[in-house]
Amino acid sequence: MEELSAIPVWLCIPFAGLLLSIAVMPLIKPDWWEKHQPLAVAFWSVLFIVPFAAKYGMFTMGETVLECVVNDYLTFIILLFGLFCVAGNITIDGEFAGSPRINTALFVLGTLLSSVIGTTGSSMLLVRPFIKMNSWRKRKSHIMIFFIFLISNMGGCLTPIGDPPLLMGFMRGVPFFWSLKLFHILIFNMIILLTLFYFLDRRAYRKDIAEGRKPDIREPGTHVRIVGLHNLIYVAMIVGAVILSGMLPGMSAFQNADGTVKGIHILGEVTLGFPSVIEIVIILLAAFLSFKTTKEEVRIRNHFTWGAIQEVAVLFIGIFITMQPALMILKANGAELGINKPFEMFWATGALSSFLDNTPTYLVFLTTAGALGFKSGVVTTLGSVPVKMLEAISCGAVFMGANTYIGNAPNFMVKSMSDENGVRMPSFFGYMVWSLTCLVPVFIIDMLVFFL
Template sequence: MFQLSLATVSHGAVASIPLILVAPFALLLLLIATMPLTPPRVKHLWEHYYPHIAIGLGLVVAAYYLWRVEGGGTVIGHTAHEYFSFISLIGALYVVAGGIHIKVKGESTPVVNVAFLAVGAVLANFIGTTGASMVMIRPWIRLNKIRISAFHIVFFIFVVSNVGGALTPIGDPPLFLGYLRGVPFFWLLDHVIGQWIVTLVALLVAFYVFDRRSFARMPVRLRHESEAPDTWRFDGMMNVLFLGVIIAAVFLPDYWFLREIVMLGAAVASYRLTPKDVHLENHFSFGPIKEVAFLFIGIFATMMPALNYLEQHGHEFGFERAPAYYFASGGLSAVLDNAPTYVNFLKLAEVSASTGGGGESTPAAEHAAVHQLLADRPELVIAVSLGAVFFGAMTYIGNGPNFMVKSIAESAGVRVPSFFGYIGRYSLPILLPILAVCGWIFLH
């Protein structure tokens, strides 16, 4: 049986574990990627049993670590702490964003639509791509109700649900995992603002071309109605205060779960104080965040052997240049969940950029390795971050909000592209060239 070396946490000794222990991680990601695309009966089984599958696969890995790996309990404890921090932020943002409802009367012109998407892209960095998508997708549909088309939904996914959230750890789950592993909060804002602006502007220009043609085909009477003044109303504005509390909590010291307690406290207060009418108008439920919570228990647990393998053998993969990390992390993020993809490629960058390999896996050692990587090869962190966030828009399954937006649009009567229609008509001919050119400009 193939073996891989695992550096234990507490003593630095090396234990041997079977390489097949990486299989639960690969299987779980494969199921997450393919089950939503299966026939209704199979999909229904997955929707019913995914918590059992995710937790079961995680327990298989955890049991082996406890039973056979020296210091395995410490590895599991660190992983559990990281998961709790991750789900506290994602869950708190989801609940608080669900208490904000934007009401729109009137219709939109192409210029207003571009401005709306741009605002959504900026907002994604403060409340996350999931929060921004949930707050803005229904107003977006209402704003364009006379001529809502598939491309309106697709570009919303491109801009608000993915590319927009590339500047802060709050913006997209992969980046928060990077923050937990030692990437400073404002590091990306300092280093990728140019790439973000160029990519965002290119997408907005492409959208404007589509939307201008759609607007020009409207009857003159409807076009005049679209140019009438719009009226906006915001309900649940007190939740902006709770969003501020959550953002401030990110900067609290990692001591006795203070950061997570403040985040979850803000979420509980938001849920209890938000009027029920606002939640009803947003069709708020805990279903999506429950799915994320269960799946990521499995992802965090099963990912441990994969990270340890990369720690020991990452230098053998031959990844040296930033474009390779950008397209490789992006390619996997397009078809798998982008959060675990990011973590694994960040680990690969740490090991490949160092002269050593492996070592202890304590949180302090992890932070030190990331800080060294930021000092020596910052372009690799940029490449992995942008690849994971940007390419999550390539398919419906690349990032969590994508399917959520698709589902909300379908429930509102909007005809959205099929899985392969999304890729064939929009991702490959529009998004991929933009991401490739921007990657070549900034990472070449």
């Protein structure tokens, strides 16, 4: 597959077309889009697959598509599915209503929780409680937007558990607790964004109150009871499965004589590694046990349906397939971009992580940094990387996944679940207006304060 290094840029057109469809079709043909998303995904996927097969051959095409579906998409969607199922069996009962103070306080807890159980785990666990406690409010879409900013993205920067790029760094020699060095950057950004959120939410809250809206409770924030709390055991199982999938490939028992990971051979060089199989089995077992041990009435109170996970599964298989040319071009030319300063790494990693999978993007720039010949810094299997540069790459990959709905796994899921529960979320471009207005200024400050 060496000839793929010369892959033409025009093969990226289907990826751009699919992103444009996701952005535009809900605005101009919402009913058609809701019913025919699989058709649109199939169209753009075929529009990539056929020219790719014509240029490189059927075998290479099959190998390329299977590689991304088996080793990227499958573990991605199984993880999302497992957490979606388990979190759907946890609900909050009682007199608990969203207000600026309560929302802000829970954002602090949720953001920090993301580094403990991952951004996906924290998002799936908290998205329904946030929607439920603010259900009485009319103006609430900004709450879920900041939810994506903080809980679904930034909060995952402190540990390899928090976000997949950091897990890949850990697998390549970055110390497990190294990313705690990003704590001061996270707190800095949280202070800025939560201050902005508080005043935006207070303004919206006062307008809702002035219109006579109020929660049907006597004392907001009291008499709270969490139902289905035992499901946290299954959340822990899923988190443990993710950690195992990152650690097992480095053990000799899971390696062939040539150092490759043992697994189930699919086609050519495509192999589903045994660590991934173990991860999938544990996650599916956790989801099964969660449903078997939780009463159906909990899911009914949560308004649990399969719509959100179905939409994400359909859209993201198309995204994973059609984005392959863009990732290949980036991998082949990343070292030639002339990016060798921390602030350049921050913006390059972040900008591409906003639209591509942030894990391979992180690895491209980590590899690039390791090959620059630095003699000091964090020692990895890819070479020594200066601390400030590694901080820039890590923050770019984790933070800027919040720039678009497709920048990180839980973003679109949170949007889907919000839409499904009556929260009018902005369109693809509408969301980007929020990220450009609220996040990009923060990232500029980050660059000036931490990465110059």
